Amino acid sequence: MERRTGMNRGLPxxxxxxxxxxxxxxxELVFRPLPQxxxxxxxxxxxxxxxxxxxxxxxxxxxxxxxxxxDWFRKWDKVLDDSEAPRYRWFxxxxxxxxxxxxxxxxxxxxxxxxxxxxxxxxxxxxKYTYYELYRExxxxxxxxxxxxVAKGDRVVLYMPLIPQTMMAMLACAKIGAVHCAVFAGFSAxxxxxxxxxxxxxxxxxxxxxxxxGRIINLKATVDEALVGGCDCVETVVVVNRAKLDVEMSEARxxxxxxxxxxxRSDAAxxxxxxDDPLFILHTSGTTGEPKGIVHGxxxxxxxxxxxxxxxxxIKPTDIFWxxxxxxxxxxxxxxxxxxxxxxxxxxxxxxxxxxxxxxxxWDIVARYGVTxxxxxxTVIRMLMRYGHQYPRMHDLSTLRLLxxxxxxxxxxxxxxxxxxIGHSQCPILDTWWQTETGGCMITPFPVSVLKPGSVHRPMxxxxxxIVDDEGQPLExxxxxxxxxxxxxxxxxxxxxxxxxxxxxxxxPLGPGKYWAGDIATxxxxxxxxxxxxxxxxxxxxxxxxxxxxxxxxxxSHKAVADAAVIGIPDKIxxxxxxxxxxxxxxFAALDDRNEIIRMLKTHLRKEVGPVxxxxxxxxxxxxxRTRSGKIARRVLKAREGGxxxxxxxxxxx
Numbered sequence: 001m002e003r004r005t006g007m008n009r010g011l012p013x014x015x016x017x018x019x020x021x022x023x024x025x026x027x028e029l030v031f032r033p034l035p036q037x038x039x040x041x042x043x044x045x046x047x048x049x050x051x052x053x054x055x056x057x058x059x060x061x062x063x064x065x066x067x068x069x070x071d072w073f074r075k076w077d078k079v080l081d082d083s084e085a086p087r088y089r090w091f092x093x094x095x096x097x098x099x100x101x102x103x104x105x106x107x108x109x110x111x112x113x114x115x116x117x118x119x120x121x122x123x124x125x126x127x128k129y130t131y132y133e134l135y136r137e138x139x140x141x142x143x144x145x146x147x148x149x150v151a152k153g154d155r156v157v158l159y160m161p162l163i164p165q166t167m168m169a170m171l172a173c174a175k176i177g178a179v180h181c182a183v184f185a186g187f188s189a190x191x192x193x194x195x196x197x198x199x200x201x202x203x204x205x206x207x208x209x210x211x212x213x214g215r216i217i218n219l220k221a222t223v224d225e226a227l228v229g230g231c232d233c234v235e236t237v238v239v240v241n242r243a244k245l246d247v248e249m250s251e252a253r254x255x256x257x258x259x260x261x262x263x264x265r266s267d268a269a270x271x272x273x274x275x276d277d278p279l280f281i282l283h284t285s286g287t288t289g290e291p292k293g294i295v296h297g298x299x300x301x302x303x304x305x306x307x308x309x310x311x312x313x314x315i316k317p318t319d320i321f322w323x324x325x326x327x328x329x330x331x332x333x334x335x336x337x338x339x340x341x342x343x344x345x346x347x348x349x350x351x352x353x354x355x356x357x358x359x360x361x362x363w364d365i366v367a368r369y370g371v372t373x374x375x376x377x378x379t380v381i382r383m384l385m386r387y388g389h390q391y392p393r394m395h396d397l398s399t400l401r402l403l404x405x406x407x408x409x410x411x412x413x414x415x416x417x418x419x420x421x422i423g424h425s426q427c428p429i430l431d432t433w434w435q436t437e438t439g440g441c442m443i444t445p446f447p448v449s450v451l452k453p454g455s456v457h458r459p460m461x462x463x464x465x466x467i468v469d470d471e472g473q474p475l476e477x478x479x480x481x482x483x484x485x486x487x488x489x490x491x492x493x494x495x496x497x498x499x500x501x502x503x504x505x506x507x508x509p510l511g512p513g514k515y516w517a518g519d520i521a522t523x524x525x526x527x528x529x530x531x532x533x534x535x536x537x538x539x540x541x542x543x544x545x546x547x548x549x550x551x552x553x554x555x556x557s558h559k560a561v562a563d564a565a566v567i568g569i570p571d572k573i574x575x576x577x578x579x580x581x582x583x584x585x586x587x588f589a590a591l592d593d594r595n596e597i598i599r600m601l602k603t604h605l606r607k608e609v610g611p612v613x614x615x616x617x618x619x620x621x622x623x624x625x626r627t628r629s630g631k632i633a634r635r636v637l638k639a640r641e642g643g644x645x646x647x648x649x650x651x652x653x654x
Contacts, residue, residue, distance in 0.1 A: 004183045015054045017533045031450075042315070043314075054461070055461040058081040067091060070096075070303065071100055075134065092108035094275040094319055095274060099138070099174045113132060114130060116130060117347055118369055120348075120365060122214075123352075134167075136266035140265070142172040142176050143265055144260045146176055148203060148260075156179070157181050157205070158204075159192055159204060160185060161207055163240065165240045166182075167327070172338055178203075180280045181195060188222070188606070188610040191609060194291070195283055196233070196234060203232075204223060205240075208244070209242060222249075224248060238255055238257050240256075273299075276300070282296070290495045295496070296439055302440075304491025306343065308440045312441050320345075321347050322350075323336045323348075323363070324350070324375070325377070329436070348369060350362075362391070366399070367395040367397060371400065372401050374402075374403055381405070382414055382572060386573070393421075399429055403422060415454060430454050433456040435505065438492060439492060442459060442463050443460070454531070465485050465486060467485050478523070480520055506518075541613070542574040551609060553566045579615070581618075582620055594620060615632070
């Protein structure tokens with residue numbers, strides 16, 4: 001197919017119509033990279049093609065070469081142990097620690113005095129840390145954790161906002177061999193309690209509160225509520241005094257962060273870890289309503305991240321890298337903390353809401369700190385689009401050279417606005433596909449790629465994917481099917497914490513060699529991949545994956561609800577929001593004030609799940625459509641919402 005437009009020519013003209021399909025856009029736009037960008041890229045098109053061919057010819061050799069670029073205490077006996085597939089173990093016999101590569105090694109280089117972290121609070125306060133300063137602070141906390149009895153293999157829950165101490169806590173845990181489990185600060189006390197008890201956390205690190213959209217959110221109160229009546233495993237709660245709130249402190253259990261680290265030494269031993277020793281546990285929603293604790297390890301995870309920062313994000317010594325992800329999610333783990341630090345770049349962290357105090361806050365941060373790479377979610381872009389391009393025009397965004405998208409598919413109109421008004425038609429947009437389970441980028445353009453808005457492009461070298469039917473048979477280009485990864489990769493999940501049956505059922509239903517991503521995708525005539533949404537009952541609300549069943553269970557725990565079903569419906573800003581269909585108990589069905597019932601249910605849901613579960617509307621129904629086996633027929637409800645009739649006979653047989 002001939003492509004005549006290019007990035008250096010502004011917005012392109014239409015090139016040709018795509019074939020008509022439910023899942024295709026009506027027209028195709030193509031963008032070529034700027035010549036200068038190709039010249040300066042870490043990986044040029046020829047090198048990329050060579051790497052792709054090399055990885056296909058020698059999969060293990062490719063990843064072994066990638067691993068050689070990092071520091072190890074002991075090299076591996078075997079690149080990949082697949083004797084217990086699908087429980088693949090990369091770099092078997094190797095010893096390492098991700099913190100050595102993220103911090104320790106930089107202290108012996110010119111990076112020692114380079115900025116590692118630029119942090120800005122919503123209230124306008126700032127703090128900057130060089131690699132050496134961050135190293136010292138992490139060491140102090142690591143020593144403090146050891147003094148509290150936290151040792152290798154112990155679990156530590158982090159219920160934290162976007163503040164420097166969150167990064168320090170993650171790194172300190174990893175340094176001493178403890179396993180951190182970050183919980184999104186928007187989750188409820190119940191959700192927090194569930195995760196604390198599941199991992200049997202010895203220590204909880206939190207803050208008194210934080211700033212969000214002009215308000216102060218009290219985190220300590222939520223922790224106290226979570227620890228009432230259970231959680232006997234927790235011995236200590238460490239509290240960062242962020243918002244200067246007057247919070248209740250248990251004398252026997254709670255301690256202020258500053259008091260804890262004040263007298264500690266600024267040097268600390270880095271624990272020697274096996275490559276497959278667990279680094280962190282991070283929960284992701286599942287179709288059972290039971291969050292799955294995804295386990296990632298030290299060795300393979302750092303190899304995958306290092307390669308993605310170097311190749312995908314094209315990291316240069318002068319870069320200022322800003323990923324807007326929260327550290328309660330995998331994006332924050334991989335591209336706020338570990339990835340940028342391994343790469344030796346400067347990472348930016350912002351505490352607050354992107355619209356506070358007005359819709360130019362992000363662009364102001366980009367301009368003041370000279371951000372060169374901005375990696376954010378389509379939800380954020382759509383939110384800012386509402387306010388037009390006058391706000392970006394108020395700031396000098398000329399330092400930007402790469403833009404990235406993560407968390408959900410980005411629609412072409414959103415892509416084009418981002419490209420034109422933020423990148424000034426000069427910056428490639430890297431629309432990346434990956435998951436909590438994959439650890440880092442899997443399918444993504446490179447800065448030198450020819451781009452189609454809405455496509456996540458091709459798999460990285462060393463990553464092989466296919467699109468298959470429900471039986472695992474490959475489909476032709478243009479046909480929608482299930483996305484699977486057909487070869488193991490270093491940054492892959494090690495297991496589901498204490499639920500091995502979920503690991504097998506959720507991710508390997510087709511057996512070893514075909515990782516089930518749970519996404520519907522197509523491949524076009526040029527071999528580019530397009531993601532169309534989830535194949536399972538997972539909603540993607542503002543880039544946050546929430547299980548339908550998890551929200552339904554929260555509704556069912558209320559005394560007014562006899563039955564409930566929840567579906568995702570399109571939203572211009574958040575991408576998707578939830579709509580609930582509720583069957584009321586007889587005594588509540590008789591009440592006239594349905595608005596009061598809705599208010600009561602939304603309040604209850606916020607308490608049970610947290611504000612992340614955005615319920616757009618509640619519809620009261622007499623009964624829910626179900627299959628013959630008793631399952632809720634959510635696709636019937638989705639079809640009705642879309643004004644589509646559906647054959648109930650076929651549904652009943654499901």
